[in-house]
Amino acid sequence: MKKYYFDHAATTPMHPDVAAAMLEVMTGPASNPSSMHAFGREAKQKVNKARDLIAAALGCKPSELIFTSGGTESDNAAIIGAAAAMKKQGKTHIITSSAEHHAVIHTCEALAEAGYEVTYLPVDHTGRVSIEELAAAIKPHTGLISIMHGNNEVGTLQPIEEIGGIARANGVLFHVDAVQSFGTIPYRLSELPVDLMSFSAHKINGPQGVGALYLANGTPFEPIAHGGSQERKRRAGTENVAGITGFAKAVEICVNNRENKKLSLSKLRTEWLDKLKAALSGANGTEIVVNGNAEHRLPNIANISFIGIDTETMLMNLDMAGIAASSGSACTSGSLERSHVLKAMNLSEERLNSAVRFSFGLGNTVEELEDAARTIATIVERIRTNQ
């Protein structure tokens, strides 16, 4: 059976050049960058080279990047680390949104249990926070704002430059989860009013289990991992040299091609919506609604409600037809829980209960989309007939 992978927001296939770069490290000499001997120095050089390349791509200084085990650790380290440092200044209030990834929401919940005050900003029906509500939520003891860039479930982009401007004007630190936007939206960190930013390699055709945290020079920060003095004492633990090398290769491939990638993914997404609508026009007139913001959005995510068809039923049928999609974030889709993002967007029950996320990337073609759209029309017909 032919298989269709439309779940690139969950994880992406590794680029062959990334695998080759990692294999060279993994099959090469032993490499602990903290060792003083030649083997160690060579490993350190690899990590430094990767750091230089990623920093140049992001427009920051190499010393401002901390390698981590991925987006989740970066989010945890950013929020817990910045909150702990701000607490020393008497600032114990954190602002985030109700549409963040669980890596942010659950971290904030843990901090609330530890005595911090947390405000969860609402989002509008497209998933955007309101700048006015954000400004009004700031208190004299607010120390940190954590708002994501591109949403992983609906693709909505938040106005991070405006939010950062407000944060700066109020002396509040600003963390951005940029895990989903890094691959397609260009920015120069030195020009953004952002203090901390999270990245993950496996969303940009790099390896799983490696990522980075941008920590602008001078940002108050307490490390969450203690041990050796790796990463300038900001994240203890032997570096994942092969993973970091693969991450840098993925960044190199991605930034050299980001504009093209953005355009081609946007085109794929538009084709997908057109083809799906055309294929479904005969399927008992099943209505589809696209969730998220039509203007401010990632190019590769299409969150679609198939009105009247339950999400789980749809996902199960798609899976049986070889089509991989998702009901939202990977961890949410493992359970029957409704997406907290769609709930936060206050969508109608029928939209909430029928939403499926398709996300595109490396290897997807228009031909595949045509095939898959036809298959979906057949599935919809079948479900409708049996209902």
Ligand SMILES: Cc1ncc(COP(=O)(O)O)c(C=O)c1O
């Ligand atoms: C927005 C966002 N933040 C954080 C993460 C967690 O990243 P990782 O899987 O690298 O831990 C994800 C992964 O789905 C994500 O989409």
